[in-house]
Amino acid sequence: MAEISYKEASCVYEGADKLAVDSLSLDIEDGEFVVLVGPSGSGKSTALRMLAGLEDIDGGNISINGKDMAGVPSKDRDIAMVFQNYALYPNKTVGENMGFALKMRGVPVEERKRKVAEAAKVLDLTEYLDRKPGKLSGGQRQRVAMGRAIVREPQVFCMDEPLSNLDAKLRVQTRTQIAALQRRLGTTTVYVTHDQVEAMTMGDRVAVLKFGQLQQFSSPTELYDRPVNAFVAGFIGSPAMNLFVTPVVSGGVNIAGTTVPLPRESMNQIAAAGLETVTVGVRPEQLELRRDGAGFGVVVELIEELGSESYVYARNSGPAITGLDSAPVTFVARSATRSPAKLAETATMTVREGATIHLFHPATGARIGD
Structure with missing residues (x-):
């Protein structure tokens, strides 16, 4: 498991005249489910990518379990990403997709099968392990992408709008499954969404961002009952x-x-x-x-x-x-x-x-x- 700390972390894209993330400070507890929410362009996905090592940190620092992540490659951060795009291999079965990262690490076949089977049971995918992604629904494919992250047993899950491609009913169903799964696994999770209802129903705490700056970082009820400014008041609810x-x-x-x-x-x-x-x-x-x-x-x-x-x-x-x-x-x-x-x-x-x-x-x- 992991504790995560953003300390005045900033990021600016080349050619931009404003910071994409401006002096972000967050302390995320071990096993906590934290949601980054805000309108388009608020810097929430950039903040997540900085944590995952996919964007450079141009100021301040980000640490995981007290270790500064500056200069640490993404592959060495023990983080599993789940994206909006499922990014599944169409020519591989569900089981092969879920176990591919373990195969690349040289994990023995029997251990791979065991971990894939355990994850499939948690995600109700056991009967689909031999199917190709093309034969699955959108919600099932998203669960396969989740399973691929779970089998790695990372210290942090990073999820970047994983439900955006699903229809309304599946979004509600899948967000419930993700929240319940995170509580069961106890893995520290940072989740990005533009949907404030999703943020309020899933997160232990929610960070509201605007123009790259943190507006408020509180529990969902605190955000609703005591917004710190008019922007948060108008965005939440x-x-x-x-x-x-x-x-x-x-x-x-x-x-x-x-x-x-x-x-x-x-x-x-x-x-x-x-x-x-x-x-x-x-x-x-x-x-x-x-x-x-x-x-x-x-x-x-x-x-x-x-x-x-x-x-x-x-x-x-x-x-x-x-x-x-x-x-x-x-x-x-x-x-x-x-x-x-x-x-x-x-x-x-x-x-x-x-x-x-x-x-x-x-x-x-x-x-x-x-």
């Missing part, structure tokens, strides 16, 4: 948190003429920062669509029926409420009832009593208060 800029008034904030009260401590922190406006964040489950006139007026634009719940997308019926980019905000509210409204219906929306209201600096995006 599906649908995303409602984020909008609104004036500060006596006792709270003003949302389209309706005062939403804030705790005295929050008001003191806003006053200490000298702010007249603040970025407010409210999760969809904390907003409520009403017909009794309470709250601010909205016009329903879209309703997503999910069976057990519905999501209502609505635009303010008065002057536009703007978000972080000064564009009008479409509010999203979760409803436990089916068909809570009709398209183009005029209704009111309010913040539920006792709801958690997140506050961020309108210029820097930094969280205000605890």
Whole structure:
């Protein structure tokens, strides 16, 4: 097993004017499942490739079990990679694909067969060992790629968006299998994805990156409950948190003429920062669509029926409420009832009593208060 440490690790591509990974610092514990997540271009795959020795470290360092990886070839790091592309040999059977790396190492035939059989049993691939990859489904091929990594018994698994080629149902099924398998094996795993739902459901801890810089490294619940800035707040959660800029008034904030009260401590922190406006964040489950006139007026634009719940997308019926980019905000509210409204219906929306209201600096995006 292995502990991994990024210390101010940086990487810049030749000809680029910005760092792909900018002073990344992470301490990953032995046996931990850590997910790197962020939008395209955030540096998450580059950070993983730096760990695997596939990209140079241009600043800082990365260590595995206290050993600096600078100058250590990829083949000597005892790391197994699983890529988005399965990269299986089409002319070899499942068993031959899984045992190929062991064969190249000169591992005896009987030992190879034993390790392949053990991995196949774990991955439910035993009956497919004599098949060629072309006769397998996408999920089965991905499990073969996982098996090829497992038989090596590495100290670290590196997974770069391994589920991107699968359809929605297979993604859910396979991510569950990968997470359960990692818990069973206890191998330190660094997993890259752009899908924040995947990150939240799989990782012990999640590192959110933006433009090569670490924004927050916390447990999934901490990311959801206490995002450190407006970017993390808007990125984590599906649908995303409602984020909008609104004036500060006596006792709270003003949302389209309706005062939403804030705790005295929050008001003191806003006053200490000298702010007249603040970025407010409210999760969809904390907003409520009403017909009794309470709250601010909205016009329903879209309703997503999910069976057990519905999501209502609505635009303010008065002057536009703007978000972080000064564009009008479409509010999203979760409803436990089916068909809570009709398209183009005029209704009111309010913040539920006792709801958690997140506050961020309108210029820097930094969280205000605890």
